[in-house]
Amino acid sequence: MQGDYFSEWLPRFLHHLRMRNYSPGTITSYGRVIRKFGYYLWICRNKGVGKLEAHWHDPANGCLDTGVNTTPIIIDDYLAFLMSLRDYKATTLHRIISSLSSFYRYLYTQGIVESNPLPAVGRPRIKEKELKYLKHNQMMRLLGSIPDTDFRDRLIIRLIYATGVRVSELCGMTLSDIDFDDYTIRVLGKGGKVRIVFVDDDTLEEIQKFTEGRIDGPLFVGQMGHAISPRTVQHLFRKWAPKGITPHKIRHSYASELYRRSKNLRVVQENLGHSSIQTTEIYLHTDVDERRDVYQQYFPLSRHD
Secondary structure (H helix, E strand, C coil), X not given: CCCCEHHHHHHHHXXXXXXXXXXXXXXXXXXXXXXXXXXXXXXXXXXXXXXXXXXHCCXXXXXXXXXXXXXXXXXXXXXXXXXXXXXXXXXXXXXXXXXXXXXHHHHHHCCCCCCCCXXXXXXXXXXXXXXXXXXXXXXXXXXXXXXXXXXXXXXXXXXXXXXXCCHHHHHCCEHHHEECCCCEEEEEXXXXXXXXXXXXXXXXXXXXXXXXXXXXXXXXXXXXXXXXXXHHHHHHHHHHCCCXXXXXXXXXXXXXXXXXXXXXXXXXXXXHCCCCHHHHHCCCCCCHHHHHHHHHHHCHHHCCC
């Protein structure tokens, strides 16, 4: 509808994300993507396509007083324009498309547009990459390679593997979050969401040994008595872990190992703190033995009956 401008609906959409407890960084990213697209449409409609490059790099011209209605073809043209400016990675274009899709899905629910145009927009193919992670026996060898003199570092790596928590969640852990009787830890996750993760008794024993009778404060203490920083955790991974193995890859190891043994995707999703099960699926693998067994059991050419 005429008058339904980006300047009106972008703030409403960002407020909608805040109400759904999206993280500040995610909200900023969505806003940046949608603002740029709105400005692109404003230039095309008010200055002409031929003036795009002349006006694009001038932030003072960032006017959003233009209608939100658009078409898949116009969005394709926009992505092509971005590609002409610099070499965007396929993953970046996917993020742009996903952000715009969320915005137009919101507009559709509000009755502002007749449909979400993004499903009709082609997405660039992402080359599949094997996400590197460690199997259980490799994790045990890694932990065994860290000497007792670096007990804290070993416990940090073990705790990430034992619980699947994010680095930010680990750094925010306090002693009052740990229930030694129920074998659980209360975790403050993305968007302020609280969840309970489970932990084994051996890891809890190491925590008790490490804390030496402390009953409050951060689990891992950094400078000036504050909680340890994510940068410190990343540094110790560079010191002890194989090249390319990050805290996130250990979280990946946790998810893969738990799913491989349980085949319960929903539990893995909840333990990781994912709002969408599709996010969880990228962590999961079937190992070679399992694939071989399924192939030999079910594929007709491999059967010998």
